[in-house]
Amino acid sequence: MVPGAGLSLAAALDFGTLPSQIVNGVLNGAIYALIALGYTMVYGVLRLINFAHGEVYMLGAYTALFVSWAYGFRPDVPPDQLPESSLATLLVMMLASMAVCATVGVLIERFAYRPMRNQARISSLITAIGVSLLLQYGGGLFLPQNPPPTMNERVNPYRQTLELTLVGAPQQLSEVVEAARREFQAAERTFEERLKSEKDQFNLSPEGQRLRDAKFEAERRLRDAESKLNSAQVTVRVGAGRLAILVASLLLMFLLRQLVLFTPTGRAMRAVSQDFDSAALMGVNVDRIVTITFVIGSALAGAGAMMTATFLGTSITPYYGVLPGVKAFVAAVLGGIGNIPGAVLGGLLMGVAETLVIWAGYSQFADAVAFVVLIVVLLFRPGGLLGSSAVEKV
Amino acid sequence: MALRVRIASILAGLAGCWLLDVLCRGMLRESEQRLVVLAGLYVTLAVSLNLINGIAGQFSIGHAAFYQIGAYTAGYLAFFYYGRLPLQGVPWLIAMLFLGMGTAALAGLVVGLPSLRLRGDYLAIVTLGFGEIIRIVVQAIDLTAPTGEQVGGALGMNVEPRIRIVGLVWLFALTCIAVTRNLCKSSHGLALLSIREDEIASAAMGVQVPKMKVAAFMIGSAFAGGAGVLLAHSESFISPSMFPMDLSFIVLTMVVLGGSGSITGAVIAALTLFYVPEYLRGLKAPDGTALTATGASLVGWIVAVVAAVVVVRWLAFRFRGTARQRAMGYLATAVGLLVVGRALGWILSSVPALQQAEYEVQKLRMVIFAGSLIVIMLVRPEGVLGRHEFSWDWLARVLRRQRAREAAG
Numbered sequence: 001m002v003p004g005a006g007l008s009l010a011a012a013l014d015f016g017t018l019p020s021q022i023v024n025g026v027l028n029g030a031i032y033a034l035i036a037l038g039y040t041m042v043y044g045v046l047r048l049i050n051f052a053h054g055e056v057y058m059l060g061a062y063t064a065l066f067v068s069w070a071y072g073f074r075p076d077v078p079p080d081q082l083p084e085s086s087l088a089t090l091l092v093m094m095l096a097s098m099a100v101c102a103t104v105g106v107l108i109e110r111f112a113y114r115p116m117r118n119q120a121r122i123s124s125l126i127t128a129i130g131v132s133l134l135l136q137y138g139g140g141l142f143l144p145q146n147p148p149p150t151m152n153e154r155v156n157p158y159r160q161t162l163e164l165t166l167v168g169a170p171q172q173l174s175e176v177v178e179a180a181r182r183e184f185q186a187a188e189r190t191f192e193e194r195l196k197s198e199k200d201q202f203n204l205s206p207e208g209q210r211l212r213d214a215k216f217e218a219e220r221r222l223r224d225a226e227s228k229l230n231s232a233q234v235t236v237r238v239g240a241g242r243l244a245i246l247v248a249s250l251l252l253m254f255l256l257r258q259l260v261l262f263t264p265t266g267r268a269m270r271a272v273s274q275d276f277d278s279a280a281l282m283g284v285n286v287d288r289i290v291t292i293t294f295v296i297g298s299a300l301a302g303a304g305a306m307m308t309a310t311f312l313g314t315s316i317t318p319y320y321g322v323l324p325g326v327k328a329f330v331a332a333v334l335g336g337i338g339n340i341p342g343a344v345l346g347g348l349l350m351g352v353a354e355t356l357v358i359w360a361g362y363s364q365f366a367d368a369v370a371f372v373v374l375i376v377v378l379l380f381r382p383g384g385l386l387g388s389s390a391v392e393k394v
Numbered sequence: 395m396a397l398r399v400r401i402a403s404i405l406a407g408l409a410g411c412w413l414l415d416v417l418c419r420g421m422l423r424e425s426e427q428r429l430v431v432l433a434g435l436y437v438t439l440a441v442s443l444n445l446i447n448g449i450a451g452q453f454s455i456g457h458a459a460f461y462q463i464g465a466y467t468a469g470y471l472a473f474f475y476y477g478r479l480p481l482q483g484v485p486w487l488i489a490m491l492f493l494g495m496g497t498a499a500l501a502g503l504v505v506g507l508p509s510l511r512l513r514g515d516y517l518a519i520v521t522l523g524f525g526e527i528i529r530i531v532v533q534a535i536d537l538t539a540p541t542g543e544q545v546g547g548a549l550g551m552n553v554e555p556r557i558r559i560v561g562l563v564w565l566f567a568l569t570c571i572a573v574t575r576n577l578c579k580s581s582h583g584l585a586l587l588s589i590r591e592d593e594i595a596s597a598a599m600g601v602q603v604p605k606m607k608v609a610a611f612m613i614g615s616a617f618a619g620g621a622g623v624l625l626a627h628s629e630s631f632i633s634p635s636m637f638p639m640d641l642s643f644i645v646l647t648m649v650v651l652g653g654s655g656s657i658t659g660a661v662i663a664a665l666t667l668f669y670v671p672e673y674l675r676g677l678k679a680p681d682g683t684a685l686t687a688t689g690a691s692l693v694g695w696i697v698a699v700v701a702a703v704v705v706v707r708w709l710a711f712r713f714r715g716t717a718r719q720r721a722m723g724y725l726a727t728a729v730g731l732l733v734v735g736r737a738l739g740w741i742l743s744s745v746p747a748l749q750q751a752e753y754e755v756q757k758l759r760m761v762i763f764a765g766s767l768i769v770i771m772l773v774r775p776e777g778v779l780g781r782h783e784f785s786w787d788w789l790a791r792v793l794r795r796q797r798a799r800e801a802a803g
Contacts, residue, residue, distance in 0.1 A: 043515075049518070127772070367526070374520070
């Protein structure tokens with residue numbers, strides 16, 4: 001690390017890339033939002049911080065990896081023999097991840113949390129920590145981790161980068177760039193033709209050297225013009241895969257909203273989260289609702305894990321879920337824990353804040369910014385952004 | 395009477411620490427002495443967190459932060475000032491101890507203030523966040539010494555000189571226990587307990603809730619900071635990775651497992667949870683190689699433990715019978731666990747796939763740790779000791795009852 005780098009102001013902020021960064025932040029935030037939904041739903045019905053949620057996410061990433069291996073994207077297959085990937089492959093991977101995560105979530109609830117339901121809340125919290133450690137270290141025993149596997153990038157059929165120009169550059173500038181490009185291409189062509197007639201390619205004749213210098217000069221002019229154009233116009237560059245994440249996340253969140261607001265199950269869920277005991281008295285099958293909550297929350301985490309593993313290409317370890325889990329939990333608290341739109345808002349905010357800190361040059365503090373934002377927000381709104389800080393009744 | 399008991403306790407504590415120091419120096423290797431020191435530090439951490447968490451009822455899960463603040467206070471000061479001040483050796487360590495406690499208490503004030511506005515889980519996440527912020531900031535900051543050397547940062551730093559005094563560490567732990575215990579017995583302690591039970595009611599009774607909460611935070615974090623100073627000088631090396639979130643969780647686990655609010659419980663749980671993984675780490679097969687367990691015996695034990703948990707839970711929560719019958723039930727379950735575990739392992743060893751899979755016990759130790767955490771919480775949710783405390787009165791009562799029984803029988 002450069003001495004004092006942590007404290008010096010970043011040299012220059014490139015405001016031309018700011019819109020790109022914000023869009024990327026929103027896309028990162030979509031994943032946090034997906035995980036945060038699981039935290040917030042479980043907290044809503046059980047008043048329990050499900051510390052094992054991050055580990056469910058980790059298992060989802062491994063499931064997606066194993067499914068991709070089953071499709072033939074194994075690391076030992078040479079690149080030219082890899083099969084073609086398609087939307088169907090991705091869909092199968094996602095469904096498998098969601099199914100495995102949902103199963104794991106339900107098992108955890110049934111065997112670790114349900115027996116603790118009538119006990120002090122701190123005891124169930126310790127159980128949750130225990131489950132989380134068990135899955136981490138147990139995963140370390142049985143899952144492949146050395147070297148940490150990564151999803152083959154060919155699994156992702158959307159590898160291209162999308163570009164969107166928000167504010168166009170002045171006409172003159174683009175004409176200058178076009179002219180410079182034509183000049184450069186002409187110079188390059190002449191130089192290459194000359195090169196064919198040269199005897200020794202590494203020891204050019206004076207005429208060849210002149211042409212080569214001319215080519216370099218033209219190239220430099222082109223780069224100059226291009227950078228001028230880039231700073232004059234505002235474009236957003238986004239990986240298509242990230243956009244797919246956003247679309248899929250929004251779709252899942254929309255489905256969840258419809259389920260919670262417009263189905264009998266959703267109504268029962270809201271009732272349980274308002275008052276556990278009264279809901280039971282009114283004939284709601286509370287155990288069933290809790291199970292469904294775990295199914296949905298864990299499945300969303302599974303979908304998020306599959307998408308990050310596939311589109312962002314980070315390597316997968318048994319500790320894959322720790323940091324995203326903590327950050328997503330912070331996002332849930334930020335939005336007001338127990339509040340579903342709050343979790344989405346908190347996740348998106350968290351993603352943007354983090355990306356902006358990296359953009360400003362303080363990447364070593366990126367993991368801390370989540371907590372700083374949280375503490376500042378909680379000092380002013382103790383119930384989170386959208387949560388109501390209920391007055392305690394005596 | 396009371397004064398005499400108190401003086402006797404203080405003398406016994408001092409003598410005990412001195413004896414421990416002499417024994418450790420005489421009988422243990424360097425590496426074993428280090429374990430005794432670490433055990434003392436864990437006891438301090440658990441008891442001080444118990445003050446915040448168990449006694450005052452403020453849900454804090456960022457205790458590692460105060461530990462780290464103490465350690466880095468000592469580290470930086472030793473780097474820049476050791477040798478330039480007339481303080482050397484043990485006096486230096488003691489001065490550092492007080493300074494570390496001071497800085498950590500200041501940090502405790504900073505964290506304690508939000509606790510005035512936040513409750514329960516919100517407070518928990520703020521303390522967790524504070525811990526992470528401290529760790530990340532320490533990781534990101536490099537100071538440059540006048541000599542041009544880099545200090546701190548992600549790679550850690552050396553703390554010169556190394557001062558490892560087992561007796562002093564345990565004296566500090568005992569001080570922490572004594573302060574917490576005396577606080578509990580005083581009117582301030584009662585105020586803290588009343589805040590834990592019902593904040594609004596205790597405010598109505600005239601308890602100064604904000605002041606007491608912040609005081610609990612400051613005292614608890616001061617002791618954690620002191621432990622950090624002792625760690626830095628005893629290990630002679632500190633790095634941010636020594637203070638992860640998991641450390642906070644493990645200390646919290648010690649508090650809850652021992653029985654939230656019970657000092658005795660915190661001490662016992664801290665010692666057990668510290669030594670069990672260390673014991674498993676040191677396990678060797680008779681021929682000196684690393685001890686391994688086959689998949690068959692693992693599966694057998696897991697099934698047996700799960701079954702035992704079910705039976706014990708039934709005995710503890712559903713069983714309608716005399717206490718004697720229940721105790722017999724526990725005994726039978728323990729015997730059954732051993733028999734069934736062995737038998738299942740033997741039966742399953744006929745499955746070749748399970749028999750061939752081998753796992754080193756060393757790698758299993760954290761899995762065993764996490765598993766036993768869940769099991770203990772399932773069979774005894776209020777912690778091993780509940781809210782009971784060890785006291786001389788209690789011991790005297792037990793002995794008297796024993797003697798009475800012998801006289802009668």
